Amino acid sequence: MSTGHKGQGAKRRDYIAREKSFSGEKIKQELVATEDFNLPSWAKNGREFFEAADKFERRNGVVFRQLIIALPCELSHEENIKIARNIVQKIVGNTKAGTWAIHSKPAFTTNKENIHMHLMYSDRIQNPNLKEKPKELYFIRYNAKHPNEGGCLKDNSLQVGRRKNPVMNNIRNQIAEAINEGYKCAGLDIRVSGKTLEA
Template identity: 30%
Template sequence: MAIGRLSVKVGKAGKASPHAAYIARLGQYEKRLEQGEKLEASEFGNMPKWAATNPLHLWEAADAYERKNGTTYREFEIALPREMNPAQRLELVRDFVGQEIGDRHAFQFAIHTPTAADGGEQPHAHVMFCERELDGIERDPEQFFKRYNSKNPERGGAKKANTGKDPATRRTELKELRGRWEIMCNEHLVRGGIDARIDMRSHAERGTGLAPEVKQLPS
């Protein structure tokens, strides 16, 4: 069975541009590639005009202008099946981004393939997206991250999704997100003629009687 894992993380002000450089393995993070790791793929999309050719411009603006106690990005960190080849993994990530983000948010993703503790590949994806919703209104970087104006949207910033949700709602949404990932990932495994499947349920939910395993990270 392939590994099923999907976590959701958020970044605070000052964290977006360094994290974008980290997942794209730019600058100081380029050294990671000298340690046997592969940057299997790196893409971005739905960027505002002023960040159309360089996604770091978006994340730098988020760090500079998003409210100090707000989030500058939301991220899906997803384990990918090692049974797939790189082209199959890229197609899977693209399809998942299209389903979950579509044309509503600016995004950037990268697929990393380090060596796992057992000596095999440990492919995984980092999918960053800006929670500010795209509404067709052109805003400069500073205005883009201002407070949304519901009566006159063109005078305020882009509306921010995922705000004001209680913990129970977020837990439910995360479980539903993992369920959608399981369905899509297994559909791609079937399409690729691969026997492996993922199961996002816990051992308790599956009634296996097993205890959770310790994560086997490359470090």
């Protein structure tokens, strides 16, 4: 897991979606699939969403979180796309906006495929009980006394660098669960674990 700050969001989204300066023929071939999710109505795509985050998020604010997740090379691209959507649902749910993409290229150490998922999303939580916030308000500081006047509340449960964060352990387990569900649907007995190598 990593984080990106003001000015880095749109470029990172271009990279994972293989767009703009990352759309050359060779690098574009690595893209298996990409989707934007949970976007507010003012953003026609993930790039527009992260452009707004780059512009309106506070100076030192986190604009996005990114997870890079290895996917099963034993499964087809279609099966891994289902796993990717399952991972998004388990980890992000329906209230945070972002983009995911699957990349595939030859692995350096084996003859197998290095297939992996990039999941980037905003920590800003869209409250379905409030009127949708325009981009000028969406990324400003949350106002607990007057929620309609401030920005979207930020989920601060994840802090990169905290080694024993139970939320991170839960994310690892959810990823393993989604991958194992994919293996099971494919009729394979392979299973992965979200536990540490030491455990």
